Amino acid sequence: MSPVEFCGMTLAHPVINGSGTFDAIAARRAFGEVLEQEFPFAAFVSKTITLRPREGNPPPRLWEAPAGLINSIGLPNRGLNRYLAEDLPTLAQWLPVPLITNVMGSTAAEISELVRACDARDKIAAIELNVSCPNVHTGLDIGADPRQLEAVVKAVRPDTRKPLIVKLTPNTADVAACAQAAQEGGADAVSLINTLRAMALAPRTVDRGPSEHRSARGDDVDSSERPRAAVNPSRQWLGGGTGGLSGPAIRTVALAQVAAAAARVEIPVIGMGGVQCVAHAQDLLDVGATLVAVGTESFREPLTGARIARGLASHST
Amino acid sequence: MSLSAPERRLLTVTANEPLGAYRVLRVADLDGPHPDPGQFAMLTASERWGGAEDERPYLPRAFSVARVHDGEAHYLLEDIGPGTHRLCELRAGEGLWALGPLGRGFSPPPADRRALLVGGGVGIAPLAILQDTFTADGMASTVLLGFRDGAHAAGAALLTGASIATDDGSVGHAGLVTDLLAAELERDGHATVYACGPAPMLESVRALCAERETPAQLALEAGMACGFGACYGCVVPIRGGGYRRVCVDGPVLDATELEHVEAHAGAPA
Numbered sequence: 001m002s003p004v005e006f007c008g009m010t011l012a013h014p015v016i017n018g019s020g021t022f023d024a025i026a027a028r029r030a031f032g033e034v035l036e037q038e039f040p041f042a043a044f045v046s047k048t049i050t051l052r053p054r055e056g057n058p059p060p061r062l063w064e065a066p067a068g069l070i071n072s073i074g075l076p077n078r079g080l081n082r083y084l085a086e087d088l089p090t091l092a093q094w095l096p097v098p099l100i101t102n103v104m105g106s107t108a109a110e111i112s113e114l115v116r117a118c119d120a121r122d123k124i125a126a127i128e129l130n131v132s133c134p135n136v137h138t139g140l141d142i143g144a145d146p147r148q149l150e151a152v153v154k155a156v157r158p159d160t161r162k163p164l165i166v167k168l169t170p171n172t173a174d175v176a177a178c179a180q181a182a183q184e185g186g187a188d189a190v191s192l193i194n195t196l197r198a199m200a201l202a203p204r205t206v207d208r209g210p211s212e213h214r215s216a217r218g219d220d221v222d223s224s225e226r227p228r229a230a231v232n233p234s235r236q237w238l239g240g241g242t243g244g245l246s247g248p249a250i251r252t253v254a255l256a257q258v259a260a261a262a263a264r265v266e267i268p269v270i271g272m273g274g275v276q277c278v279a280h281a282q283d284l285l286d287v288g289a290t291l292v293a294v295g296t297e298s299f300r301e302p303l304t305g306a307r308i309a310r311g312l313a314s315h316s317t
Numbered sequence: 318m319s320l321s322a323p324e325r326r327l328l329t330v331t332a333n334e335p336l337g338a339y340r341v342l343r344v345a346d347l348d349g350p351h352p353d354p355g356q357f358a359m360l361t362a363s364e365r366w367g368g369a370e371d372e373r374p375y376l377p378r379a380f381s382v383a384r385v386h387d388g389e390a391h392y393l394l395e396d397i398g399p400g401t402h403r404l405c406e407l408r409a410g411e412g413l414w415a416l417g418p419l420g421r422g423f424s425p426p427p428a429d430r431r432a433l434l435v436g437g438g439v440g441i442a443p444l445a446i447l448q449d450t451f452t453a454d455g456m457a458s459t460v461l462l463g464f465r466d467g468a469h470a471a472g473a474a475l476l477t478g479a480s481i482a483t484d485d486g487s488v489g490h491a492g493l494v495t496d497l498l499a500a501e502l503e504r505d506g507h508a509t510v511y512a513c514g515p516a517p518m519l520e521s522v523r524a525l526c527a528e529r530e531t532p533a534q535l536a537l538e539a540g541m542a543c544g545f546g547a548c549y550g551c552v553v554p555i556r557g558g559g560y561r562r563v564c565v566d567g568p569v570l571d572a573t574e575l576e577h578v579e580a581h582a583g584a585p586a
Contacts, residue, residue, distance in 0.1 A: 021547060021548070023546045023547050023549075026545060026546025026547065026562075026565050027323065027545055027546060030320065030419060030545040030546060030565060031320060031321055031322065031323035031545070032320040034322070034323060035323050038323055040323075047549075055558070055559050055560060056549060056552065056560065058554075059539070059540075059550075059551075059553070059554075059560075059579075060540055061540070061549065061552065062540045062541075062542055062548070062550035062551075064373055064374070065375075066371050066372035067367065067372040067375055068375060069376060069542055071548065073548070073550065076549055076552075076560070247375060248375075249372075296542075298543070299376065299377075299542040299543035299547060299548055300325075300361065300376065300377055300543075301325050301414075301416075302323050302324060302325075302416070302543075302545060302547075303323055303324040
C-alpha cells in the first residue's frame with residue numbers, strides 16, 4: 001500500500017493503534033528487539049497521560065462480554081513529568097514510527113499545560129486529546145457536549161503547532177455534532193469511537209466480600225465522580241463501577257458513528273471500533289476514515305495491525 | 318527470561334488426556350522458545366473460539382506451561398467456563414493458537430536453601446516444570462499439594478513424590494496444604510518456598526513465610542486480556558500502594574512485594 005498523508009505526516013500505511021490498547025515499552029520487553037522490525041502500526045498512540053500520576057482503578061478491571069470486553073482500567077500512568085523524562089527517551093531510542101501522545105485533563109488549563117509540554121518535544125509527532133473526562137464542575141464528559149468541546153479545543157489550539165487530534169466519545173447524543181465542534185475549535189483530525197459505557201454484575205454465586213471493594217481511588221475521575229447506578233454495590237463486578245465496552249460487539253456502532261462524523265467534517269477521521277480484519281478496516285475507510293485504529297483485537301494477536309496493513313495493501317493493488 | 322515472538326503461533330494438539338478431574342493438553346511446539354518455569358502462554362482454540370452461548374469465549378486464556386517434553390508443551394486444564402470448556406474438548410490434530418512464553422518465572426533458590434513447592438488445585442501446573450528443572454539440575458525438591466477431593470488429587474501425578482492434602486480427607490492429610498507447609502517449615506525452615514494456587518492458599522503461604530522470614534515466590538493468577546502488558550487489566554495491589562501487572566511484572570512475584578494476596582479478580586475462564 002502506498003504511504004498515507006495524515007496531518008502533514010507521511011505514514012507507511014493507514015493502520016495505527018487505539019490509545020490504551022498497546023504499550024510499546026512493555027511489548028518491547030515481552031517480545032524483544034524483533035518488535036522494532038515488526039512494529040504493527042504506522043504510528044504509535046500512547047496511553048493517556050495526565051498531569052499527575054494515577055494508579056488506576058482497583059481490580060477487577062476486566063469483564064469478558066458477549067463478543068467483547070468491558071474494561072475499567074482508570075487510566076493508570078506515571079504522570080506527565082515521568083512520561084517526558086523516562087518513557088519518551090526510551091521510545092526515542094527505538095520506536096520506528098511517529099509517536100502520537102494522548103493526554104487528558106479535567107480543565108482547559110490542565111489540558112493546556114499538557115499540550116504545551118508535548119509541543120516542546122520533537123519526538124512527539126502529534127497530540128491526541130482524550131475528552132472522555134468529566135468536567136470537574138458539571139460532571140459531564142467534556143467531549144459529550146459540543147459547546148464545551150469546542151471551547152476546550154479552541155482554548156488549547158494556540159498551545160501547539162503540532163497536529164491536534166480529538167478522540168471523540170460515543171457516549172453522546174450526536175457524535176457528528178461533536179466532530180464538527182472539534183473542527184470548529186481548530187482540531188486537525190478526530191478519532192472515534194472510544195469505548196461505550198457499560199456495566200457488569202458479578203455472578204450471583206460469587207461472594208466478593210466487602211474488603212475487596214471500595215479501596216480509596218485517589219484522584220480517579222473516571223468512575224468515582226460519575227453517578228452510580230442504583231444497584232447493590234456488592235454485585236458490581238468492576239472495581240471502577242462502570243467500564244467501557246470494546247471489541248466486535250461495538251463494530252457496527254463504530255461504523256455508524258465514523259460514517260456520521262466523516263460526513264460532517266472536512267478534517268481527517270481516524271476510525272476504530274471492533275476492527276479484527278481487513279474487511280472491517282476497509283469498511284471504515286469506505287465510510288470516510290483516513291486512518292483505521294486497531295484496539296482490542298491486538299490483545300488477542302499483537303500483530304493484528306501489521307496483518308491488516310498487509311491485507312489492505314494487497315487489496316489495493 | 319525466554320521471550321515470545323510478537324505474534325501467536327498456530328500449534329497442533331497432539332493429545333488431550335484426562336488426569337482425574339483435570340485434563341492435560343499436549344501440543345507440538347518444536348520451534349517455540351523454551352519457557353522458563355512459571356512462564357505462561359495465552360491460548361485460543363483455532364476453531365470455534367467465540368460464538369458459543371453468550372458469544373463467549375472471546376479473549377485468549379492464560380495458562381502456565383506445566384511441562385515441556387519431547388517437543389511438546391503440556392498445559393493443565395480444568396473445565397470451569399466457556400474458554401476452558403472449549404480447550405478441554407480439543408482433540409489430537411486440532412489447532413491451538415499460542416502466544417508465549419510470557420511473563421517472569423521462578424528464580425532458583427540460593428545454594429544453601431532447599432526448594433519447597435506448594436501447590437493448590439490447577440495451580441500445581443507451573444510447579445511441575447519447576448520440579449523438572451530442579452531435577453535436571455540434580456536438585457531435590459519437597460512437594461506439597463492440596464486439592465478439594467480425590468478426583469482432583471489425581472492431578473498430583475503431574476509431579477513426583479508429592480505429599481497431598483484434601484479438603485474432604487479422601488486422600489492424604491484431611492485439611493489444608495498450608496497445614497503441611499507449616500509442619501515442613503517447623504521441621505526445617507531453611508527453605509525457599511515456591512507456591513501457586515488459589516488466592517486464600519497463597520495468602521496463607523505468604524503469611525506463614527513472612528512469620529518465619531522464609532523467602533517465597535508466589536505465582537499469581539488474574540483476569541488478563543492480552544498477556545503482554547497492553548491492557549493493564551491484570552493488576553494486583555502491592556505493599557506500599559500501587560499495582561503490578563501480573564502479566565509482565567509477574568506472574569511470579571516475591572512474597573515480600575505483597576501486603577497480602579487479595580482474592581483474585583476472577584480470570585476469564
